[in-house]
Amino acid sequence: xxxxxxxxxxxxxxxxxxxxxxxxxxxxxxxxxxxxxxxxxxxxxxxxxxxxxxxxxxxxxxxxxxxxxxxxxxxxxxxxxxxxxxxxxxxxxxxxxxxxxxxxxxxxxxxxxxxxxxxxxxxxxxxxxxxxxxxxxxxxxxxxxxxxxxxxxxxxxxxxxxxxxxxxxxxxxxxxxxxxxxxxxxxxxxxxxxxxxxxxxxxxxxxxxxxxxxxxxxxxxxxxxxxxxxxxxxxxxxxxxxxxxxxxxxxxxxxxxxxxxxxxxxxxxxxxxxxxxxxxxxxxxxxxxxxxxxxxxxxxxxxxxxxxxxxxxxxxxxxxxxxxxxx
Numbered sequence: 001x002x003x004x005x006x007x008x009x010x011x012x013x014x015x016x017x018x019x020x021x022x023x024x025x026x027x028x029x030x031x032x033x034x035x036x037x038x039x040x041x042x043x044x045x046x047x048x049x050x051x052x053x054x055x056x057x058x059x060x061x062x063x064x065x066x067x068x069x070x071x072x073x074x075x076x077x078x079x080x081x082x083x084x085x086x087x088x089x090x091x092x093x094x095x096x097x098x099x100x101x102x103x104x105x106x107x108x109x110x111x112x113x114x115x116x117x118x119x120x121x122x123x124x125x126x127x128x129x130x131x132x133x134x135x136x137x138x139x140x141x142x143x144x145x146x147x148x149x150x151x152x153x154x155x156x157x158x159x160x161x162x163x164x165x166x167x168x169x170x171x172x173x174x175x176x177x178x179x180x181x182x183x184x185x186x187x188x189x190x191x192x193x194x195x196x197x198x199x200x201x202x203x204x205x206x207x208x209x210x211x212x213x214x215x216x217x218x219x220x221x222x223x224x225x226x227x228x229x230x231x232x233x234x235x236x237x238x239x240x241x242x243x244x245x246x247x248x249x250x251x252x253x254x255x256x257x258x259x260x261x262x263x264x265x266x267x268x269x270x271x272x273x274x275x276x277x278x279x280x281x282x283x284x285x286x287x288x289x290x291x292x293x294x295x296x297x298x299x300x301x302x303x304x305x306x307x308x309x310x311x312x313x314x315x316x317x318x319x320x321x322x323x324x325x326x327x
Contacts (some may be wrong), residue, residue: 002097004078013124014054020120020158022060023051029171030157031061033181037236037252038131038150039063041188042143044133046108049118049154050077057127065132066110074101076132080115081125086151087145089113091136110138116151121159128153146188153184162242167241169219170226174324175304178248179238182300184240185252188219195255196292198248199263200307201229202315204284206245212280221283228273232266241305246311250300261286288313 007013017023031049039047046064050057057075059068072078079097080087092098092110103110115130129151139147157165165177173181189196201224210218220239228238229249238250251259267287274282289312291302297303 001074001099001101003073004075005082005085006232007082007125009124012122013126014125016120016122017051017053017126022158023053023058024058025097029060029165030177030181032063032152033236033238034129034153035061035159037064037147037185038147038234040234040287041146041150042114042131044112044131048130048132049127050075050115050130051127052077060127062127065182070103075076075102076103076110077115080128080130082109082116084117084119084125086139086147087113087115087117087128088139088144088185092140100190103246105140108132108196109134109190111135114139114147116157118151118155126158142192145191149184149188149191153178156180156184170223172226172247173238175240175242178238178242178250179300181238181240182303185250186300186303189292190294194253195258196289197251197254197256197259198292198303198307199251199259199310200242200288200290200304201225201247202286202288202311203245203247203251204286204315207281209281224273225283226284228266229268232269233262237262242308246308248307256289259289263289266311286311288314 019259032224034278035047035049048059049061050059052072052075055072056069057072057077076089076098076104088094090096090112092101092104092113098104110132113130113135115128117125118127118129119124131147143222152304167174171243186196203222205220206218209221220297226241226245233239233249237251241247270283270285290307291311297306
């Protein structure tokens with residue numbers, strides 16, 4: 001086994017890492033959704049965001065691995081941060097750096113590793129987004145591009161970790177946070193010729209609930225709706241709160257037909273929830289779906305505007321119907 005070398009800018013690198021205040025912090029959805037997506041896209045048993053500290057690698061996000069950290073001396077990521085290119089190990093027992101590494105000879109029995117080095121704004125490489133398999137594998141140029149795209153999502157999360165990207169009530173991505181993530185996902189879908197569909201949810205009676213019961217009750221039902229959305233869609237789908245009464249879910253790799261199962265599951269769960277409460281406490285949610293079309297949508301913001309226009313049109317039609325019925 002060959003221990004990873006120490007970068008020439010190690011002192012600055014460690015100071016930069018610690019100034020980011022990510023070490024030893026609880027899991028966060030903004031990182032976990034990327035590792036879940038990486039695990040799904042590459043069909044690997046393990047996906048991690050690893051931060052390389054002075055004498056350890058600590059996992060800010062981990063899918064498929066119980067350990068919270070390992071020694072830096074045995075880390076693959078310690079080698080990966082030595083270069084700005086993705087490090088790929090196709091078959092670890094055949095690589096002299098890792099052939100007798102305890103992570104290769106024992107649990108988790110690493111055979112394949114690919115790690116994108118995560119750069120801080122000052123250029124310091126502070127860790128990796130990595131995928132791991134217990135079987136040898138190869139990486140195509142297209143797969144390398146996809147891993148790089150996911151890695152850049154993590155980098156942006158590291159440098160934009162402020163209140164503007166997170167909804168303070170639900171903990172979901174805010175509107176601006178959603179656009180940052182969604183543009184990366186749509187770029188991936190375009191590159192791999194996969195569809196992407198946005199489902200928008202308008203909580204129509206939120207303002208009525210707040211007027212009758214106060215803002216705290218309104219916050220409580222938005223949190224409840226957020227949990228319902230998180231439970232009904234895939235871990236890799238992006239769930240966000242776009243405005244006070246509007247939520248969305250972006251499903252990568254799904255067209256309109258493909259989202260119907262998840263949409264039906266949500267509507268069933270919402271109906272069950274409403275059956276168990278008084279009529280005045282029911283949640284009235286309108287749903288609209290739009291599939292990304294390159295000729296029509298320049299980016300995720302245009303996709304959201306399209307869905308919002310459909311929500312508005314549906315509301316106007318409903319109001320017109322109510323007026324007609326009243327007359």
